[in-house]
Structure formats: structure tokens, C-alpha cells
Amino acid sequence: MLPALVRKTWRDDRLALIGWAGGVAAFTAIYTSFYSQFQGAAELKQDALPQGMLDFLGIADMLSPAGYLQATIFSLVGPLLVLMCAITLTARTIARPEEDGGMELMLANPVSRATFAWQRVAAAGSALTGIAAIPGILLMIIVPWIGMDIPLSNVAAASAGLVALVWTFAGIAFLVGATTGKRAAVLATTGGLAVATYMANAIGGMLDGWHWVRWLSPFHYFIGTDPLHTGWHPAELLTLVLLGAATTTAGVLVFDRRDIGV
Amino acid sequence: MPARKARDDVGMTSDVALLTEDLTKFYGQRRGIEGLNLEVRAGEVVGFLGPNGAGKTTTIRLLLDFLRPTRGHATVLGLDPRKDKAALHRQIGYLPGELVFPGRDKAEDLLRFFAVARGDVAWSQVTEFAERLDLDLSRSVRTMSKGNKQKVGLVQAFMHRPAVLVLDEPTSGLDPLMQQEFLAMVRDASGAGQTVFMSSHVLAEVQQVADRVAIVRDGQLAAVERVESLGKRAVRAVEIHFDDPVDPAEFSVLPGVSDVVVSGPVLKCTVDGRIDPLIKAAARHEVVDMLSAEPDLEETFLSFYYHGEGAGDASRAGA
Structure with missing residues (x-):
């Protein structure tokens, strides 16, 4: 049987979990199923608009299945959704209950501090993994169904990257929460870092002489390798997983050493 | 090690x-x-x-x-x-001073969580304390009054004995x-x-x-x-209503009696230690009413220690 605290954590978060899962699933399903209608319209636009405008809007690329999935699911809105979910849910592991005082009675149970922290992470992390995996699982069904011409293996690689990206930012959010015990600090720091590293990846790809900046961005390891065209990149995915593991472990160590609820 | x-x-x-x-x-x-x-x-x-x-x-x-x-x-x-x-x-059974419960559970679900987390506490022990405190377990703890929350807190502190x-x-x-x-x-x-x-x-x-x-x-x-x-040290506020006005001097000289204020037939004072001398003195008059606040820490005991007289007792700590 799973530890009582893990089940309790899921139960307390269940409304948020259901809401996020529903939102991410609807987003994926709606965008992907527009693909066939969108293609016809895009071809008309391609004839009507000058090439420079098409390049600027990225529409030329949206004609290919890989380009379409990249633009809709994997570039901005998809990661934005799952990362918002990851950051807010991770803030609930320690920071929020510490701030509102509910953590004290959970910590009064016979578990060590570190065990408490790991169980909270395990509960939130497994739920987040499930939510971040939803786009990938749905695409495995929708892509063959509507006849998109793209290898499923490539879609799986991009989807795995999305999960790994969530682990990285959940780890960072957990570290901030375990260190400060402040919900606002978790949201501001991790959210700010997500925006900054997203920009770093985008700018690093556009400006000559700034390519190196991309290496500092988790988004580069997620989508910079262009998995929808090039498939699996284990080293990059592993980098994200290790980042998540390292920040989570650091968070547990810090939490084990500090005063609670001061 | x-x-x-x-x-x-x-x-x-x-x-x-x-x-x-x-x-x-x-x-x-x-x-x-x-x-x-x-x-x-x-x-x-x-x-x-x-x-x-x-x-x-x-x-x-x-x-x-x-x-x-x-x-x-x-x-x-x-x-x-x-x-x-x-x-x-x-x-350890712990009751926090500022009681906040995790989640939005009903009291019953919350206490089941504590029962399992503390190593499978028998449910009968939970209901035993809930009944003693007249606590309705079917209600959500979030919507409970302060007093009922306190009862839930006490049950979770006592339930694993x-x-x-x-x-x-x-x-x-x-x-x-x-x-x-x-x-x-x-x-x-x-x-x-x-x-x-x-x-x-x-x-x-x-x-x-x-x-x-x-x-x-x-x-x-x-x-x-x-x-x-402790009783010997208890300082209590006393208020006596007499039938006729009284003379404050008659009471301020009594042992242990201080802060004597008389307004007409009403006497207010504080009594440190035995109350007997005041009672005896008051009995010489017609007493209409007498109020004596329960000696509470704030005004009695601590006032004693606040004024430093108790500082020497610190050496007895742990005795």
C-alpha cells in the first residue's frame, strides 16, 4: 500500500489535478484535430500572401505535420500550460502548507523530515508526470487517426521531452519551496526562470554570436534538438532528468536542515 | 553510533x-x-x-x-x-497552538489519515475520543468553528495513546x-x-x-x-459591595491587601495570599455582594515574577 501521506497529497490536490488534466487534454485534442481543416486554408493563404510574410508568420512550416505539431503543441502554449501546472502543484508540496500552517500536523506524523519531503515530491511528481504525458498519449491516438504523415517515434520523442522539461522545472520549484517555504517565491522564481530561459533559447537561435546562450536553457534540451524531425536525443533528455533530480535532492537536503514555519 | x-x-x-x-x-x-x-x-x-x-x-x-x-x-x-x-x-501526541488542518477533508477522513500515518491506530480509539468531546465527524474541518476544530486537534493528539x-x-x-x-x-x-x-x-x-x-x-x-x-501566591482581585460607605484605611492596613479603592459603598482591592483577613474585616459591615475573580496568571502570578521577586527561583528550575 502506498504511504498515507502520498494518498493524502493526491486527495488534497485532486480538484486541481482533474482541472489541469482536462485542460491539457482539451488543448491537445482541439489543436490537433484542426490539422486537416487548417491545411486547406493554409494552402490558400500561401498562394495569396507574399513569401516574406509567410516566413514571418511561420505558416510555410505549418504545412508539414511536424511543423504544425511543433507550432501548436510543443513550442509555446503546450509547455506554458504544463509548466504552469507543474509550478503551482509543486508549490503545494511544502511552500503552501508551510505558509498556511497545515504542514505542522503532517510533519507530526512518525516520518523523518527527508521521508516527508520525498513522499510529497513523489505524490506531486507522479501526478505531474501523468499530466505532462497527456499530450503524448493523445497524439499517439490522434496522429494515426487523422492521418498525419509523421513517424510516431518522433512524436513520442518530443512528448518525452515535454515530460522531462516538467521534471526540470518541478525540481527547481521544489528546491525554491523547500528552501524558502514561501509560495510567492516559488511562483516568481520558477516562473521568471521559465520565461527567461525560454527567451534565451529563442534569442540564441536567432542571433549570430549568441548561440551559446541556448545551452543554458532547458528549452533547448527539450525542443532545440527538433525531435519531431530528428527523433530521440537521449543525452539531452537525460540532462533535463538529471537537472530535475539534482534540484529535488538539493531541496530535500535543505529542508532537512532548516527551521520550519518561522 | x-x-x-x-x-x-x-x-x-x-x-x-x-x-x-x-x-x-x-x-x-x-x-x-x-x-x-x-x-x-x-x-x-x-x-x-x-x-x-x-x-x-x-x-x-x-x-x-x-x-x-x-x-x-x-x-x-x-x-x-x-x-x-x-x-x-x-x-508523541501533538496539538499545535495555531491549529490548521491540511486539505479539505471531512473530520472522519482527516482522522483516518492520521490513524494510518501513526501506524494503524484502531478506529474505535478515534471514535472514543470523538464521543467524549461530542464531535461530529461527518463535517468538513474547514467549515468547523474554532471550538470544533480544537476538538479534532485534541482527538488526533490523544488517539494513538x-x-x-x-x-x-x-x-x-x-x-x-x-x-x-x-x-x-x-x-x-x-x-x-x-x-x-x-x-x-x-x-x-x-x-x-x-x-x-x-x-x-x-x-x-x-x-x-x-x-x-501556587494557591498561597495567588493574587486575586476582590470587589465588595457594602450597605453603607466604608473607610479605605480600615482595609489598606490588612496583611496582603493592596490597591484599595473605595467609591462610596464599593471596595475594590487585590489580595495576595490568604483572603481570610479581608473577609473578617468585611464581616464587621453589612455586605451586599462580593465578587472575586478567579486568580489568573496574567494578573497574579506573573505580576509576582515580573517584578523580579521570583528571579531567584530560576535556580530551582528542574527541581
Whole structure:
């Protein structure tokens, strides 16, 4: 049987979990199923608009299945959704209950501090993994169904990257929460870092002489390798997983050493 | 090595439930508690008294390992609050001073969580305490009144019959009837060999159940006293209504009587110690009414220690 605290954590978060899962699933399903209608319209636009405008809007690329999935699911809105979910849910592991005082009675149970922290992470992390995996699982069904011409293996690689990206930012959010015990600090720091590293990846790809900046961005390891065209990149995915593991472990160590609820 | 040491400590001091040695906690420059030396024997009920901000909650949170001492150390049942937390918390029942429950569960679901997390506490033990406190378990804890929340807090503290109960302001929010029931629960726990360490700022409630009281003020232990000796020190406010105006001089000379204010037939004063001289003096007049506030810590005991007379007693700490 799973530890009582893990089940309790899921139960307390269940409304948020259901809401996020529903939102991410609807987003994926709606965008992907527009693909066939969108293609016809895009071809008309391609004839009507000058090439420079098409390049600027990225529409030329949206004609290919890989380009379409990249633009809709994997570039901005998809990661934005799952990362918002990851950051807010991770803030609930320690920071929020510490701030509102509910953590004290959970910590009064016979578990060590570190065990408490790991169980909270395990509960939130497994739920987040499930939510971040939803786009990938749905695409495995929708892509063959509507006849998109793209290898499923490539879609799986991009989807795995999305999960790994969530682990990285959940780890960072957990570290901030375990260190400060402040919900606002978790949201501001991790959210700010997500925006900054997203920009770093985008700018690093556009400006000559700034390519190196991309290496500092988790988004580069997620989508910079262009998995929808090039498939699996284990080293990059592993980098994200290790980042998540390292920040989570650091968070547990810090939490084990500090005063609670001061 | 640490486990070995812990076992030795248990063997050595098995009759000591709580022990603090030079226990000190500073929050930056601000003092929480300083140099606390306290010993609570197994099976004892000890009241931990002091005004707000004196360091009671800091001490309790150090014992529970929510805070780490700046200096000194504490042991509970011979175990280290941090190293042996998991084993120790199975034997501690804790009621926080500011009670906030995790989640939005019904009281029943919340208590089931605690029952499983504490090592499968029999459900009958939960319902037994819930019935004693007349608590409806089918309601959501979020929507409960302060008093009902306090009952849930008490049930989760008592339900696994822990060796040590650490209760921070346990009666706050309880109506007088439930306060009496709580005191009965403390007596039963003590009778069963459980140790109770409870903080309060109301002397009267502690007086009814405690064997000893420890008094803190300004982050330091002012005194540890047996409860029997408290009554002699109790300073109470007394108000007597006479049929006719009285002369204040007649009362201000009485032993232990001070702050005499007379307005017409009404006499107000404070009495330190025995009330008998005042009663005898008042009996010479026609008495219409007499009011005597229950001596509470704020105006009696602490005023004694605040004025420094009790400072010397600090050396008796732990006696």
C-alpha cells in the first residue's frame, strides 16, 4: 500500500489535478484535430500572401505535420500550460502548507523530515508526470487517426521531452519551496526562470554570436534538438532528468536542515 | 553510533519523559527561549505557563523538531528530536497552538489519515475520543468553528495513546463544559502513565490537573513550582459591595491587601495570599455582594515574577 501521506497529497490536490488534466487534454485534442481543416486554408493563404510574410508568420512550416505539431503543441502554449501546472502543484508540496500552517500536523506524523519531503515530491511528481504525458498519449491516438504523415517515434520523442522539461522545472520549484517555504517565491522564481530561459533559447537561435546562450536553457534540451524531425536525443533528455533530480535532492537536503514555519 | 547512544539514554533516564539542557533558540537577534533547563518525569502533568511571546511555543516546537536549537539540546523519552524523529513521533501526541488542518477533508477522513500515518491506530480509539468531546465527524474541518476544530486537534493528539502529550494552548476555543472534559482526558492519560506537557496562560485550568507548573517570561524560565504551593501566591482581585460607605484605611492596613479603592459603598482591592483577613474585616459591615475573580496568571502570578521577586527561583528550575 502506498504511504498515507502520498494518498493524502493526491486527495488534497485532486480538484486541481482533474482541472489541469482536462485542460491539457482539451488543448491537445482541439489543436490537433484542426490539422486537416487548417491545411486547406493554409494552402490558400500561401498562394495569396507574399513569401516574406509567410516566413514571418511561420505558416510555410505549418504545412508539414511536424511543423504544425511543433507550432501548436510543443513550442509555446503546450509547455506554458504544463509548466504552469507543474509550478503551482509543486508549490503545494511544502511552500503552501508551510505558509498556511497545515504542514505542522503532517510533519507530526512518525516520518523523518527527508521521508516527508520525498513522499510529497513523489505524490506531486507522479501526478505531474501523468499530466505532462497527456499530450503524448493523445497524439499517439490522434496522429494515426487523422492521418498525419509523421513517424510516431518522433512524436513520442518530443512528448518525452515535454515530460522531462516538467521534471526540470518541478525540481527547481521544489528546491525554491523547500528552501524558502514561501509560495510567492516559488511562483516568481520558477516562473521568471521559465520565461527567461525560454527567451534565451529563442534569442540564441536567432542571433549570430549568441548561440551559446541556448545551452543554458532547458528549452533547448527539450525542443532545440527538433525531435519531431530528428527523433530521440537521449543525452539531452537525460540532462533535463538529471537537472530535475539534482534540484529535488538539493531541496530535500535543505529542508532537512532548516527551521520550519518561522 | 547515534542509535546506540539513543538506546543507552533510554536505559539511563527511562523515568524522564522530557529533558532540556540549556535549550536556546534565537530567531536572528530576537530571542525565542534562552537557557531552558527543564525535566519532566514520565507520568507527570506539567503546565507550561507564561504570557504571549514568552517562549512557550518556541520551546514546544523545538521538542517537536520543527525548530533546531541555537544552543543546548532537548531529549524526549531519551531520544533526539531530530535524529530519532520518526520513532519518536509515534510516541508523541501533538496539538499545535495555531491549529490548521491540511486539505479539505471531512473530520472522519482527516482522522483516518492520521490513524494510518501513526501506524494503524484502531478506529474505535478515534471514535472514543470523538464521543467524549461530542464531535461530529461527518463535517468538513474547514467549515468547523474554532471550538470544533480544537476538538479534532485534541482527538488526533490523544488517539494513538502516545507516551507523551505535548499540547500548546489545548483549551483555547473550548466551552467550559468541554474544558472540563479535556481536563478529565488529561487526568485519565496521566492515570495511564502518559506524560502531559501543556502550555497555557490561564493558571486556573492548569492548576486543576498539573502536578507542577513551569513559568517562563521573556524567553527564560522564571520558576518551577509544585501546584500545591501556587494557591498561597495567588493574587486575586476582590470587589465588595457594602450597605453603607466604608473607610479605605480600615482595609489598606490588612496583611496582603493592596490597591484599595473605595467609591462610596464599593471596595475594590487585590489580595495576595490568604483572603481570610479581608473577609473578617468585611464581616464587621453589612455586605451586599462580593465578587472575586478567579486568580489568573496574567494578573497574579506573573505580576509576582515580573517584578523580579521570583528571579531567584530560576535556580530551582528542574527541581
